Amino acid sequence: MSDDAAPTAPALLGPIEVRELAERLGVSPTKKLGQNFVIDPNTVRKIVRLAGVEPGDRVIEVGPGLGSLTLGITEAGADVTAVEIDHRLAAELPSTVRAMQPGVFADPDAPRFRVIRSDALELTAEHIAELPAAPEVLVANLPYNVSVPILMQxxxxxxxxxxxxVMVQAxxxxxxxxGPGSKEYGAPSAKAAWYGEWGIAGTVSRRIFWPVPNVDSVLVSYVRSDESRGSEPERVLTFSLINSAFAQRRKMLRQSMQPVLGPLERAVEVLEAAGVDPMARAEQVSIDDFHRIARVHAASEVR
Structure with missing residues (x-):
């Protein structure tokens, strides 16, 4: 390689590129939108590696911001759909990806990157139907203030x-x-378990963000269950039971579930028929238990 050869452009954003890009766009990270931009390429590659992203995967990303994590995903060869609420960031993202990784747009008829300008909580089935194919992997640095609602949505x-x-507040x-029985177990735990298996895949330093947050972050992994757990009406009823149980988590199930199951005698009957102790409390009940209660309750309502 000759001495006067042009240097290779960086494929990912570092702290200098992030700050320069933000300054050019007039963007200041805001707490309202839960914005903390990742500025460390090594962490980005770690996230992509732990997510198991492979060439050809269809990835959906929430809150891409300036594109730090986006570029790590496209670098791995995946097809990325980014959902961004900030109109300035959404407009700039394609230009950033094109400048740093032009190969992403090598096929003009099938680019590997696109942006949906939307609040993630307002994303609809119509948005998804307009994509070339349905997303199969979620990789995101979720806004801390709405991470659970986005995940459930x-x-x-x-x-x-x-x-x-996903990267979320620790x-x-x-x-x-x-899991059931732990002090952290609550409604989000039970609802998440409806869809599959969850685990802590790693931690990340506060220093990889700009601005530096005042909370710690962890990486949470997800693998969908091989088989669908139940029908949509069953899910809705199960989630209603979960909400009711954890709204009064210090009470026994025979009391806390009455808003859904009915009077005390009826609630005890359903719980016993489902093989769940009526005197148990919400934190002791697994998603399998909640689902079984829902099925027994629905079947008895039909009779």
Whole structure:
């Protein structure tokens, strides 16, 4: 290689590129949108590696911001759909990807990157139907203030998602991945378990963000269950039971579930028929138990 050969452009954003890009766009990270931009390429590659992203995977990303994680995913050869609420960032993202990884747009008829300008919580089935193919992997640095609602929304909206890795506030991550009997176990844990298996895949330093957050973050992995757990009406009823049980988590199930199951005698009857102790409390009940209660309750209502 000759001395005067042009240097290779970086494929990922570092701290200098992130700040220069933000300054040029007049963007200041805001707490309202839960924005903390990742500025460390090594962490980006770690996230992509732990997510198991492979060439050809169809990835959906939430809150791509300036594109730090986006570029790590496209670098791995995946097809990326990014959902971005900030109109300035959404408009700039394609240009950033094209400048740093032009190969992503090598096929003009089938580019490997696109942006949906939307609030993630307002994403609809119509948005998904307009994509070339349904997303199969979720990889995201989720906005801390709405991470659980977004996660639940995406899992319900996209049954095509077979796996995922999300970066969330540590407290929230441990709650999502918790199992029955642990102090972190709650409604988000039980609802997440409806869809598949969850676990803590790793931790990340606060220093990889700009601005540096005042909370710790973890990486939470997801693998969808091989078989669908139940019908949509069953899911809705099961989630109602979960909400009711955890709304009064200090009470026994025979009391906390009455808003859904009915009076005390009726609630005890359903719980016993489902093989669940009426005197148990919400944190002791698995998603299998909640689902079984829902099925028994629905069947008895039909009679």
């Amino acid at each position: 995406f899992l319900e909206l996209m049954p095509s998602l077979r796996a995922g890795l 407290e929230v991550g441990y709650r999502i991945a918790a």
